[in-house]
Amino acid sequence: MNSFRACLAFQRNRRDVARPAARRRHAQVLLLMLAWGAAAQGTSPEQLLLKDFKPRSIYRVPATKIERARHPVIDMHAHDYAKTDEQLAAWVRTMDEVGIEKAVVLSQAHGKAFDAVIARYRKYPGRFSVWCGFDFTGYDQPGFGPAAVTELERCFKAGAEGVGEMGDKGKGLSFTRPAAWGMHFDDPRMDPLLEKCGELGMPVNIHVADPMWMYEPMDQFNDGLMNAYQWRLDNQTNALSHAELMGTLERAAKKHPRTLFVACHFANCCYDLARLGAMFDSCPNLYADISARFAETAAIPRAAARFYRKYQDRLVYGTDMGRGKEMYQTTFRVLETEDEHFYDWNLFTYHWPLYGLGLSDEVLSRVYRENAQTVLQKARANAQSAR
Numbered sequence: 084m085n086s087f088r089a090c091l092a093f094q095r096n097r098r099d100v101a102r103p104a105a106r107r108r109h110a111q112v113l114l115l116m117l118a119w120g121a122a123a124q125g126t127s128p129e130q131l132l133l134k135d136f137k138p139r140s141i142y143r144v145p146a147t148k149i150e151r152a153r154h155p156v157i158d159m160h161a162h163d164y165a166k167t168d169e170q171l172a173a174w175v176r177t178m179d180e181v182g183i184e185k186a187v188v189l190s191q192a193h194g195k196a197f198d199a200v201i202a203r204y205r206k207y208p209g210r211f212s213v214w215c216g217f218d219f220t221g222y223d224q225p226g227f228g229p230a231a232v233t234e235l236e237r238c239f240k241a242g243a244e245g246v247g248e249m250g251d252k253g254k255g256l257s258f259t260r261p262a263a264w265g266m267h268f269d270d271p272r273m274d275p276l277l278e279k280c281g282e283l284g285m286p287v288n289i290h291v292a293d294p295m296w297m298y299e300p301m302d303q304f305n306d307g308l309m310n311a312y313q314w315r316l317d318n319q320t321n322a323l324s325h326a327e328l329m330g331t332l333e334r335a336a337k338k339h340p341r342t343l344f345v346a347c348h349f350a351n352c353c354y355d356l357a358r359l360g361a362m363f364d365s366c367p368n369l370y371a372d373i374s375a376r377f378a379e380t381a382a383i384p385r386a387a388a389r390f391y392r393k394y395q396d397r398l399v400y401g402t403d404m405g406r407g408k409e410m411y412q413t414t415f416r417v418l419e420t421e422d423e424h425f426y427d428w429n430l431f432t433y434h435w436p437l438y439g440l441g442l443s444d445e446v447l448s449r450v451y452r453e454n455a456q457t458v459l460q461k462a463r464a465n466a467q468s469a470r
């Protein structure tokens with residue numbers, strides 16, 4: 084406060100009145116001091132708000148900067164982030180810098196919207212795999228099915244290599260336009276579409292549920308609170324539970340053994356990886372992407388690394404967090420290093436620190452690229468064997 088008063092006195096210094104540059108400088112000093120005063124006040128634990136709590140690690144432990152992934156990478160979970168040719172060129176430059184060989188663009192689109200997306204990404208052959216969405220128009224009317232299958236075939240011929248991202252957080256498949264409220268993944272109306280995906284060799288990316296913290300009460304016991312609150316599902320009514328949604332995924336995968344499914348975000352089972360393991364065990368056509376769940380797994384590095392080792396042929400790398408260079412590098416740091424107790428407040432809002440998983444070369448090369456290639460090749464092989 085003393086320095087604050089001194090600054091005000093400084094401002095009133097009459098010699099400076101006629102010198103605009105000096106006045107500006109003094110105004111900047113004043114602002115800095117105000118900010119400093121506010122920060123100093125916030126250090127009282129009684130006044131500090133949880134949302135403002137952004138700790139910084141002071142441990143003197145290794146902090147590794149991974150400029151580029153150790154092996155070539157296929158990012159199995161990106162979206163249509165580049166809306167102009169310039170943005171697309173910048174994305175490809177970043178991919179080259181960090182070692183992303185190819186990105187799967189989950190467009191979720193059909194019709195003209197899909198055609199526009201695929202036309203843009205076609206300028207970089209081999210660098211992008213564009214996936215389409217189902218057209219659920221009329222899903223709640225009798226006769227739904229044949230037209231949606233025809234549109235799927237049209238997208239396939241136009242270059243769609245898979246379908247996704249579909250999503251059901253409890254009230255139905257709502258990630259596409261139009262949304263299919265009340266229709267879940269294992270609904271019989273989905274059968275002709277999911278069968279056709281197997282026939283055409285198109286893998287299906289599906290988001291079911293959300294991390295368990297979103298279902299917990301938003302109170303002092305919720306250890307994922309600051310992230311969970313943003314995406315809360317605890318206040319939903321008439322929605323399937325997390326366990327029921329896992330059931331829809333498992334039943335659909337079993338019903339369509341020829342179709343390959345990629346459940347994104349570890350099927351939202353980070354809190355209980357054994358649940359995902361059980362689904363892998365019972366569904367050989369099921370894979371999972373690791374996108375947007377780096378913070379959730381970096382909190383339990385030993386258990387997560389064990390899971391990666393056990394299911395190293397079923398997990399595929401993905402991001403789902405934009406196309407920034409630092410974003411890619413943080414994901415590599417989590418997977419490759421044994422760095423401890425670090426934060427990335429740009430990407431994550433959980434209040435726990437991150438720990439590198441230190442995955443082996445063998446596991447990394449599978450997760451980074453080989454499994455993604457397997458998904459695409461196996462889907463095509465299944466399709467051919469059916470013809």
Ligand SMILES: [Zn+2]
Pocket residue numbers: 160162189248403
């Ligand atoms: Zn996504």
